[in-house]
Amino acid sequence: MRRLIPALVLAAGALVLVVVLLAGPLSPSPDPGRTESRPTATADAAPARVSTVLSSEFEDGTDGWEGLGSAEVATREGDARSGASSLLVSGRSEAWNGALLDLEGVLTAGTEHVLSVWVRLAPGTATPEGAGDGGDAESAHAGESAADEGATDELQLTVRRDADGERVHDHLVSTPVGTDAWVELRTAYTLPEGSQHPELYVESTGTLADLLVDDVTVTKEAPPVQTDIPALRDALAGDFPVGTAVGRQDLDGAPAELLTRHFSTITPENALKPSSLQPHEGEFTFEQADQVLDFAVAHGLAVHGHTLVWHRSTPDWFFEAPDGRQLGQSPEDQALLLARLEAHVRAVAGHLQERYGDANPVRTWDVVNEAIDPEEDDGLRRNQWYAVLGPEYVAHAFRIAREVFGPDTVLYLNDYGTEGAAKRRAAADVVRRLLDEGVPVDGVGHQMHVNLGVPVSRIEDTIATFEDLGVRQAVTELDVAIARSPDEVLDRTPPERLDEQGLYYQDLLAAFRRHPGAVSSLSVWGLYDARSWLRAWPTERPYEAPLLFDGDLQAKPAYWGLVDPARLD
Numbered sequence: 001m002r003r004l005i006p007a008l009v010l011a012a013g014a015l016v017l018v019v020v021l022l023a024g025p026l027s028p029s030p031d032p033g034r035t036e037s038r039p040t041a042t043a044d045a046a047p048a049r050v051s052t053v054l055s056s057e058f059e060d061g062t063d064g065w066e067g068l069g070s071a072e073v074a075t076r077e078g079d080a081r082s083g084a085s086s087l088l089v090s091g092r093s094e095a096w097n098g099a100l101l102d103l104e105g106v107l108t109a110g111t112e113h114v115l116s117v118w119v120r121l122a123p124g125t126a127t128p129e130g131a132g133d134g135g136d137a138e139s140a141h142a143g144e145s146a147a148d149e150g151a152t153d154e155l156q157l158t159v160r161r162d163a164d165g166e167r168v169h170d171h172l173v174s175t176p177v178g179t180d181a182w183v184e185l186r187t188a189y190t191l192p193e194g195s196q197h198p199e200l201y202v203e204s205t206g207t208l209a210d211l212l213v214d215d216v217t218v219t220k221e222a223p224p225v226q227t228d229i230p231a232l233r234d235a236l237a238g239d240f241p242v243g244t245a246v247g248r249q250d251l252d253g254a255p256a257e258l259l260t261r262h263f264s265t266i267t268p269e270n271a272l273k274p275s276s277l278q279p280h281e282g283e284f285t286f287e288q289a290d291q292v293l294d295f296a297v298a299h300g301l302a303v304h305g306h307t308l309v310w311h312r313s314t315p316d317w318f319f320e321a322p323d324g325r326q327l328g329q330s331p332e333d334q335a336l337l338l339a340r341l342e343a344h345v346r347a348v349a350g351h352l353q354e355r356y357g358d359a360n361p362v363r364t365w366d367v368v369n370e371a372i373d374p375e376e377d378d379g380l381r382r383n384q385w386y387a388v389l390g391p392e393y394v395a396h397a398f399r400i401a402r403e404v405f406g407p408d409t410v411l412y413l414n415d416y417g418t419e420g421a422a423k424r425r426a427a428a429d430v431v432r433r434l435l436d437e438g439v440p441v442d443g444v445g446h447q448m449h450v451n452l453g454v455p456v457s458r459i460e461d462t463i464a465t466f467e468d469l470g471v472r473q474a475v476t477e478l479d480v481a482i483a484r485s486p487d488e489v490l491d492r493t494p495p496e497r498l499d500e501q502g503l504y505y506q507d508l509l510a511a512f513r514r515h516p517g518a519v520s521s522l523s524v525w526g527l528y529d530a531r532s533w534l535r536a537w538p539t540e541r542p543y544e545a546p547l548l549f550d551g552d553l554q555a556k557p558a559y560w561g562l563v564d565p566a567r568l569d
C-alpha cells in the first residue's frame, strides 16, 4: 500500500499534466486554501504558446516596483496570493497613488501582451466614506463571487507612456476589490509603436486603503520552440547532466516544451525555500513545490533541492522566541532553533516520502546556502543562524540532513562568488574543517553568477582547488551576464555582447572538460532570458540576457557555445 499511494499520486499528476498541456496554459492555478473566487481561464486568456516576459512575486524584495505619488511599497510577509509575501502599497493620499513598474524594455511595441496582476485591499485598512461602491465596474472577470460581496472599491490597471511628447494614460481594466479575496486584473494590451517610457501602474478609483499586489505576469505569444537543434542534455551527455531553475511559469506551453526538450534536472527557483514551505511555524504550504516536483516526476527529471538553511527567504519566526524577542545564545534558545531546523527538515523529507515514495525526484540538496564570508576569521558569514548557534550551525544542518535524508542524498554547501580568490580560499578552508570534523558534507555548489568581466581562468582555478580537496562539485546557478561588471546596466542588448557571451560559454565548457569528472552537474539559473532573476536584481536590467535561450525561447550564441562552437563565427 505504501508503494501504491505514491504511484496513484503520480498517475493522477500525470493525468492532470496531460489535461493541462492539452488545454493550453491557464492562469496560474488557484492556491488551495487561499481565498479567491474569480474564474481565471477565460476567452482573453494568454495565447496558447506563451512566454513570460516579466513576473513579480515579491518573495525577496519589491522586484523593481515603486510607490506612485505619496505611496510607498514594501514586501509584506504573510498576506500572499502565493508564496510567502506580496507587495504592500501604503501611505496613499490620492486614489491614483499606487504602485508603479517601469516597463522599459519589457513590452515589444506592436505586439500583444497579456498583463495579469492580482490585487486585494490590505486586511484591516479602512476605506474612506464615499469611496467607490464596487458597482458596475468593467471587470476582467465579471461574475458572481465572494469578492463582489466584500468589495469596497475598484482597483484599476493603467499603462502610462509618452507619445509625441505627450503623456498618455491607457486605463486598461478595473474591477471591484475587497479585503476578503484576491482578484485578478487581467487584460490584453499592445503598446502602440512610437511610445516611450511605458510604465504599469495599479491605482484605485476612490479608496485610499492600503493595497496588496501579488503574482504579476506579462506574457506574450512565443514562436514555436526549435525542434531542429540538438538537445542540450544530449550534447553534454559525456560531461554532466544539465539543469535549470524553474518556476511555475515554466510548467506549461512553450516553456515546458523547451524545458523537457533540453534539460535533465531542475531546481525549483523559489518553491523549496523555507519561506515558501513554512511561512508560519508548523503551517506547511507544499502546493507550489508539489506542482514543480509532480512535473519533474511526470517527465523523468531529477530535482536539486534548494535550500534548507539560508539567511534569506527564511521567515522571521525562525529566530523569534514565543514572546516575540529575538533568540539569543542561551541553551534554551539554541535548543529551540535547532528543534525548528530539525522539524523543518523532517517535515520536508516526510512530505516527499509520502507523496513520491521511491520515486522522490529530489536527490541532492543545498543544505546550507551562502554561509561563506572571507572577511571573517572563521570564514563564516555572520547571519541569524550564526548569531544564535555560532559556527556550529553549519555542522548541525548537515548532520540533521544526513540523518533525515539518509546516505543516498547528496548534500551540498552552496555559495556565490567562489570564483573569487578570497571567497574560494575561505570556502575551501571551511569545507576542509567540516570534513576533518567528520561532518557529512558531500560537495560544494558553485552558484556561478558571473559576467563577461570574470576571467574563465578564475573559475577553472576554483574547480581545481576543490578537485584537490576531493569533494563533489556542482555548478548550481550559472548565468553569464552580458555586462562586464556587476554594476554595468545596459540600455539595449548589443548583438556583439551576445556573440562574446557565446565564446564565454564555450571557454567555460572547455575549462570544465580539462577537469573530467570534477563537475557533477551544471545548472543555469533560468530557462530563457526574460525569466532571469538578473532582470530585477539588484536593480531593473530589462536588457540583461545571461542565459542560453532568448525571450522568444530561441537558442542564442550562448547555447551554441555549449553545443557546437563551430556555429559561432
Ligand code: XIL
Pocket (backbone or CB within 6 Å): 059, 060, 061, 269, 270, 369, 416, 447, 477, 533
Ligand atoms: C533568486 C530567485 O531567482 C528570485 O526569483 C527570488 O526573488 C530571489 O532569489 N542565489 C540563490 C537563489 O541561492 O536562491 C537566488 O534566487 C539567486 C541567488
